[in-house]
Amino acid sequence: MRKHSHAACTSVMVGKKASMDGVNYIARNEDNFVANWPKRFFVQPGVSDRHETYTSPYNKLSVELPETGYRYTSSPDANQTEGWYEEDGINEKNVGMSATESTVANEKVLAYDPLIENGVAEDSITTLVLPYIDSAREGVERLGNLIAKYGSTESNGVEFFDEDEIWYMELATGHHWVAIRIPDDCYAVAANQMGVEDIDFNDSKNYMWSEGIQEFVSEHDLNPDEDRWDFRHIFGTNTKQDRHYNTPRVWYGQKVLNPSIQQDPESDELPFLRKAEKKISVEDIEYILASHYNETQFDPIGSGSEADKKRYRAISLSRTANSHILQMRDAKKVAAPAIEWKCFGIPSFSPYVPFFTNANDIDESYSYVPEKLDMKSAYWMYETLAMIVESHYQEFATPNLDYQKELKAWARRKIAEVDAETAKMTGNELTAFLTYQNHEIAKHFNETTKNHLADLITQGTELSKLTFKMDPNL
Numbered sequence: 001m002r003k004h005s006h007a008a009c010t011s012v013m014v015g016k017k018a019s020m021d022g023v024n025y026i027a028r029n030e031d032n033f034v035a036n037w038p039k040r041f042f043v044q045p046g047v048s049d050r051h052e053t054y055t056s057p058y059n060k061l062s063v064e065l066p067e068t069g070y071r072y073t074s075s076p077d078a079n080q081t082e083g084w085y086e087e088d089g090i091n092e093k094n095v096g097m098s099a100t101e102s103t104v105a106n107e108k109v110l111a112y113d114p115l116i117e118n119g120v121a122e123d124s125i126t127t128l129v130l131p132y133i134d135s136a137r138e139g140v141e142r143l144g145n146l147i148a149k150y151g152s153t154e155s156n157g158v159e160f161f162d163e164d165e166i167w168y169m170e171l172a173t174g175h176h177w178v179a180i181r182i183p184d185d186c187y188a189v190a191a192n193q194m195g196v197e198d199i200d201f202n203d204s205k206n207y208m209w210s211e212g213i214q215e216f217v218s219e220h221d222l223n224p225d226e227d228r229w230d231f232r233h234i235f236g237t238n239t240k241q242d243r244h245y246n247t248p249r250v251w252y253g254q255k256v257l258n259p260s261i262q263q264d265p266e267s268d269e270l271p272f273l274r275k276a277e278k279k280i281s282v283e284d285i286e287y288i289l290a291s292h293y294n295e296t297q298f299d300p301i302g303s304g305s306e307a308d309k310k311r312y313r314a315i316s317l318s319r320t321a322n323s324h325i326l327q328m329r330d331a332k333k334v335a336a337p338a339i340e341w342k343c344f345g346i347p348s349f350s351p352y353v354p355f356f357t358n359a360n361d362i363d364e365s366y367s368y369v370p371e372k373l374d375m376k377s378a379y380w381m382y383e384t385l386a387m388i389v390e391s392h393y394q395e396f397a398t399p400n401l402d403y404q405k406e407l408k409a410w411a412r413r414k415i416a417e418v419d420a421e422t423a424k425m426t427g428n429e430l431t432a433f434l435t436y437q438n439h440e441i442a443k444h445f446n447e448t449t450k451n452h453l454a455d456l457i458t459q460g461t462e463l464s465k466l467t468f469k470m471d472p473n474l
Contacts, residue, residue, distance in 0.1 A: 008032065010191045010249050010315045011101045011159055012285050013166050017184040020279040023337075024166050026159040027285050027325040028098045029347065030075075030087050031317055038078035038379050039087075039322040041342055041366040043359060044131070046071040046092065058083035058123040059153055063146070069131030073340055073357045075322050078369040078379075083123025086130070088324045090338045090357040093134050094162060096326040099125040101157030101190050105172040106237050112220045113173035116151030125158060136160035136167045140179045140208050143169060148211065151175055157190050163328050163337065169208075170196050172235040176216060179208040186273045187280060189253035189288070191315075193246040194236030195272040199229050238268050248298070248312035253288045265298075265312065282325060282341065282352075283408060289323050290347035291315050301393055316348045318386070323347045335422040336434055339415070342366070345382025349389040349400055351407040353445045354415060356434040363442035378442070381449055388456050392463050396456055403452045407445060414441060 008031030016024045030039075047069045054063045057080060072091035076084045090096035100122045120128065120143070128146060133139045139160035151174045160167045168188060169179035180196050182188055183206075188195065199207050201214060217223050222234050243266040251265040257276040292314035297304030300314055316323075325341040341352040355362050365378040373380045389396045418437050422430055 008192065008319070009101050010189070010253075010289065011098065011157065011168075012187065012189055012253065012288055013159060013161075013168060013182050014187045014280050014285065015166060015182050015184040018187050018276055018280055020281040021329070023327060023329045024161050024163065025280075025282070025285060025325060025327055026096065026098055026161045026166060027289060028088065028101065028159065028323070029289050029315060029317075029320045030322040030324075032319045032321045035318045036383065037319070037321045038369040038371070038377075039075055039344065040078050040369050040379075041073070041075050041322075041344075041355075042362050043357075044072050044074045044086075044089075045360075046131075054124070054127065056083060056118075056121065056124050057081060059118045059121055061118050061120060061124055061150060061153075063124075063128055063150070065128075066132055071360075072130050073355070073362070074126070075324065075342070079371075083121070084127050085123045086126035087322060088326065088340075089126060089130055090326055090328075090340055091130050091133070092358065094328060094331065094338045094358075095130075095133050095135060095139065096161050096328065096338065096340075096357075097126060097130050097136075097139055098159040098324065098326065099129075099156065100154075101159075102192055103155040103157055103170060103172075103194055104192070104237050105155045105194070105235050108220075108222055109173050109176070109235050112222075113175055113216065115153055115155070116174045117153060119151030119153040119174065120146050121153035122156060125156070133160075136162045136165045137208075140167050140169050143171075144177065144179075144208065144210060147171060147175060147177060152177070155194075157195070161326065161328055163331060167208075168196065170194055170231065170235075172231075176210045176213045176235070178210070178213070178231050180272075181206040183273065186275055187257060188273055189250045190272075191246045191249035191253075193242050194232045195250075196231045197233075197272050199231055201229070232272070242268070244311065245313045248293075249315050252291060252293055252296075252315065256288055256291070257284065282327060285325050286341075286343075286347070286352050286408075289315060289325070289343075292348060301390070316346055318346055320347055323352070325352060334419045335425055335430055336418065343382075344379045345384075346386035346390070349386045349404075350382040351404050351445060351449075352411075353441060354411050355438050355441065356418070358431055359435040359438050360431060361435050361438065363439050365442055365446055375450070378446065381446065381453075385449060385453055388453065388460070392456075392460055395459065395463060399455065399459075400452070403448070407448060410444065410448075411441075414444075 014025040073089035088098040166182040248265040323343040329337040
């Protein structure tokens with residue numbers, strides 16, 4: 001994800017007919033190279049009559065910005081010397097995106113269309129796309145046009161969604177990409193490798209692609225298959241890293257949602273699209289993003305052998321800087337359809353906090369991120385929680401799960417209450433009310449988390465190994 005990082009991140013997409021509440025979801029863990037990489041979360045205001053050029057701090061890409069742009073939620077790095085990396089958000093037109101799922105293209109395709117050093121990279125994608133789109137499809141089109149003009153610096157997967165559609169776009173080489181509309185009754189899990197399979201070039205309703213991609217593949221003899229045009233086979237990789245770093249995460253996500261299907265965690269042919277065995281809830285998505293091969297021999301904090309515990313890279317990591325679930329509900333049923341569930345710290349130990357995106361602010365605890373620990377900062381508070389829980393995992397796992405369960409129930413009740421109160425609100429009144437509710441939600445989660453921390457620390461004082469009980473027989 002960064003110029004000095006290994007490939008990272010895990011994405012989950014759930015179509016509205018596959019979800020329990022009948023709405024679309026996109027979600028992702030943003031993982032970094034180091035455990036501490038502070039993130040902010042706030043609302044970028046809309047702009048008008050602007051005359052400005054964007055220049056990337058990362059690779060000096062220079063793009064003239066449109067004069068007008070929508071308000072949107074943003075999760076940038078606290079330290080932006082390497083780039084903005086806004087990562088994910090929902091704009092005021094209820095269109096959302098998450099960028100990016102880092103991937104790798106093979107040497108054959110890169111030989112003929114190499115990546116562009118000062119092209120469009122992860123640090124810029126959300127900034128250059130999200131404020132300017134009115135639909136998920138428009139997101140693919142705008143990013144595709146930017147790639148055509150400036151080229152791509154990295155191989156990446158990008159999620160877009162609105163109330164009607166979810167699109168997943170994979171940027172492979174300097175100029176070539178494909179995008180697939182996730183079927184309403186399916187889900188997909190992506191984990192740092194090309195996932196999209198067969199492309200139907202006669203179906204522009206459900207597929208999009210870069211201009212000339214078929215000719216590019218044909219001219220350079222890049223298709224290994226006789227009777228199909230499989231993007232993963234043509235542009236993707238098949239390496240030891242895939243089998244130990246990437247595919248096991250897809251395997252586990254599919255294991256959670258399709259437990260009756262037996263698959264090899266190192267399989268090169270795990271399907272990109274699946275139909276789940278049950279309706280998928282927001283809690284199911286949370287569970288996947290917070291997972292670490294739970295209840296298998298591969299769990300790094302489980303009871304398997306040392307070799308198994310280190311065999312595969314887990315979904316939830318100490319270096320997960322920002323985990324998010326974007327939910328787009330039915331605007332005909334609720335006044336505030338767009339919710340961004342935000343999780344800082346390690347998702348295994350931290351809650352997902354729901355914020356309404358039709359707002360002018362999130363909360364000062366999410367925008368205040370100093371370089372060192374400060375409990376006024378949500379980022380540092382949840383990093384502290386994760387470190388304390390893991391330090392005495394056997395003793396703290398159950399109370400931590402109880403804490404998360406309590407907050408999950410509270411979040412559902414709170415959203416229902418807000419829906420009832422805003423049923424007849426519109427315009428500025430609605431936005432102001434939702435902004436106030438964001439502060440109230442943050443306040444409750446912050447107070448509950450600090451109380452939980454106090455309980456754990458109090459209990460932890462009895463767990464020191466520097467203790468001694470006199471044996472009466474001495």
